[in-house]
Amino acid sequence: MRAYGRRKVLALAAGVLAAATACTGNSPAEPSKAAATSSATASPAPSAPVTAVTRAEAADEFFKLTATDDTLRAPNELQGRLDMELKDVVTGGQAPLTAAAFLSHDFAPPRYKWGTPKLFVPRFPPTEQAPWFSALATRDGSPTLLTFTKSPDRWRLSSAAELLPGQEVPEIQLDAEGYATAVAPDDRTVTISPQFMGPVHASVAETGTAGPTAGLLAPGPYTTEVAAQIAHLRDVLKNSDEQGGYSYDSIFSADNWPVYALRTTNGGALIQYSLSRTSTTTAVTKAAEGDGIPVPDPAQWALGQSKMRKTLRLVETHQYATVVPPLKAPAAAPVIAHDGALTRASGQ
Numbered sequence: 001m002r003a004y005g006r007r008k009v010l011a012l013a014a015g016v017l018a019a020a021t022a023c024t025g026n027s028p029a030e031p032s033k034a035a036a037t038s039s040a041t042a043s044p045a046p047s048a049p050v051t052a053v054t055r056a057e058a059a060d061e062f063f064k065l066t067a068t069d070d071t072l073r074a075p076n077e078l079q080g081r082l083d084m085e086l087k088d089v090v091t092g093g094q095a096p097l098t099a100a101a102f103l104s105h106d107f108a109p110p111r112y113k114w115g116t117p118k119l120f121v122p123r124f125p126p127t128e129q130a131p132w133f134s135a136l137a138t139r140d141g142s143p144t145l146l147t148f149t150k151s152p153d154r155w156r157l158s159s160a161a162e163l164l165p166g167q168e169v170p171e172i173q174l175d176a177e178g179y180a181t182a183v184a185p186d187d188r189t190v191t192i193s194p195q196f197m198g199p200v201h202a203s204v205a206e207t208g209t210a211g212p213t214a215g216l217l218a219p220g221p222y223t224t225e226v227a228a229q230i231a232h233l234r235d236v237l238k239n240s241d242e243q244g245g246y247s248y249d250s251i252f253s254a255d256n257w258p259v260y261a262l263r264t265t266n267g268g269a270l271i272q273y274s275l276s277r278t279s280t281t282t283a284v285t286k287a288a289e290g291d292g293i294p295v296p297d298p299a300q301w302a303l304g305q306s307k308m309r310k311t312l313r314l315v316e317t318h319q320y321a322t323v324v325p326p327l328k329a330p331a332a333a334p335v336i337a338h339d340g341a342l343t344r345a346s347g348q
Contacts, residue, residue: 052124052131061148061155062135066114075108092158092258093274096317096343104301112139120172120262122182132260136169145321145337147260147272159272161319161337170323173263183261183269190269190324194261197271198254205252218332245288250279267326277316299345308347315344
């Protein structure tokens, strides 16, 4: 513990981030001559089931939205570009991440170069109020899993997570026409129902191998290692003779972020979801208050000063994709994709 200088440990505690985030159907039989002669009265052949969004429409929306995003990110004199992004282009966890990208880069955020997408389009009934689809495409050369959603009448980008090194998107179950199957929020055929994915991940990230959800997610830098990091910093900042005098905690929350799940060919699910993380450091002694709490570089744009006297609160938004096994073959679910950033900061 003593090997750490107060400033170094405080900077680490204040600025720690979670990581820098087809087959075909049978052909119809040839009609008989009798059937041909009675074609005027015969019923027409049934057409393919209709869907709320076709694969062609999904492809069109992908290219339209990524092109719009690129245009709005380009440095120009257009006022209100961030407002237009938040209104017309992004939603869900992408909203705070996009806002932070604009504000932290003086309204000239990084622009992306997109590759050709591989689409995963669920077949929704025409009455579906919030259809969605996913796409795997390179973003600046990195394979990225994205999800677009429509609500109420406009398509927006809701999630984007880069595949982690060595990871691949599992084989998605497709029907004869190439449409995917969405997994219901309360589906019980997988080891973690989509509606519980966020809370389970939040629990593992906070408690690691010691909590009630231990073993549900595979160990790694976005699960058990985060929990170990939090526990270590909490102990050092509170109890160390040289660095003590502070309280530290870091809480993950699923909030009301949307969750998207696709059925995989083995009966499992590819689940995409978002979490927020709030890390708080507080000076609890006069000596600690006198030293202050360093503001990490990623939060300078939000606070405009290098140190807080009493409290520093950092909020991050993270987006993930996790492959959940089927209940018939239970195993720890690996996180295969992530993206995230600090999106808000406050203190006094």
